[in-house]
Amino acid sequence: EAQVTQNPRYLITVTGKKLTVTCSQNMNHEYMSWYRQDPGLGLRQIYYSMNVEVTDKGDVPEGYKVSRKEKRNFPLILESPSPNQTSLYFCASSFAGISYEQYFGPGTRLTVT
Amino acid sequence: TQLLEQSPQFLSIQEGENLTVYCNSSSVFSSLQWYRQEPGEGPVLLVTVVTGGEVKKLKRLTFQFGDARKDSSLHITAAQPGDTGLYLCAGDRTASKLTFGTGTRLQVTL
Numbered sequence: 001e002a003q004v005t006q007n008p009r010y011l012i013t014v015t016g017k018k019l020t021v022t023c024s025q026n027m028n029h030e031y032m033s034w035y036r037q038d039p040g041l042g043l044r045q046i047y048y049s050m051n052v053e054v055t056d057k058g059d060v061p062e063g064y065k066v067s068r069k070e071k072r073n074f075p076l077i078l079e080s081p082s083p084n085q086t087s088l089y090f091c092a093s094s095f096a097g098i099s100y101e102q103y104f105g106p107g108t109r110l111t112v113t
Numbered sequence: 114t115q116l117l118e119q120s121p122q123f124l125s126i127q128e129g130e131n132l133t134v135y136c137n138s139s140s141v142f143s144s145l146q147w148y149r150q151e152p153g154e155g156p157v158l159l160v161t162v163v164t165g166g167e168v169k170k171l172k173r174l175t176f177q178f179g180d181a182r183k184d185s186s187l188h189i190t191a192a193q194p195g196d197t198g199l200y201l202c203a204g205d206r207t208a209s210k211l212t213f214g215t216g217t218r219l220q221v222t223l
Contacts, residue, residue, distance in 0.1 A: 004155075031209065033211075035213075040215065041215065042201070042213045042214060042215040042216055043156070043201065043203075043213035044213070045210060045211065045212075048209060048210070050209060056209075058210065059210075059212075090155050090156075092155070096209070099143075099144040099146065099161045099163065099205060100205060100209060100211060101146060101158050101161055102146075102148075102156070102158065102203075102211065103158070104148075104155030104156050104157070105155050106153075106154060106155055107153070107154070107155055
């Protein structure tokens with residue numbers, strides 16, 4: 001089954017404790033992206049990757065890191081999480097082309113206390 | 114700065130009614146996508162429109178891309194409870210960056 005998987009689905013952590021949210025896709029997509037979804041603000045892009053070893057900032061990259069060492073995986077790293085990073089996070093992937101139609105993962109709800 | 118404004122933000126209607134959701138911008142987009150998101154899940158792509166003036170139909174859903182490629186609309190005919198969800202439009206600003214609207218939350222009751 002074609003899918004994007006994220007782990008963990010739920011995470012409660014404390015300020016400053018490094019964490020990684022994993023994302024994996026099995027559709028051989030070149031393009032992968034991370035978004036955060038907040039009430040009233042919609043989905044905002046954090047980082048994206050056009051292919052292996054190629055990443056770039058989205059609209060809200062501060063406080064986040066990513067890496068793309070393999071085509072299927074695109075982990076999101078929070079080196080020192082803060083409460084304002086409490087949010088619902090989505091990973092998405094697509095073929096690189098005209099429209100970048102996104103396939104989304106199920107989401108990771110992160111709470112930073 | 115929110116580049117894509119959706120209206121209305123909330124819509125509660127009864128089964129069988131028709132509705133239209135709007136997605137507006139001052140920017141030109143190469144393409145525009147519509148997604149539907151249900152609680153606890155990620156958004157799911159409904160349609161992509163690419164050409165100005167383009168109209169696409171998906172069963173009871175009709176999508177239109179504005180002639181100038183700055184706006185789009187989603188019309189649902191005879192809404193059903195299964196149409197309930199958050200509808201998101203997303204514009205392709207550059208070759209790789211999507212901008213999402215804030216969404217329209219639709220509730221269809223019996």
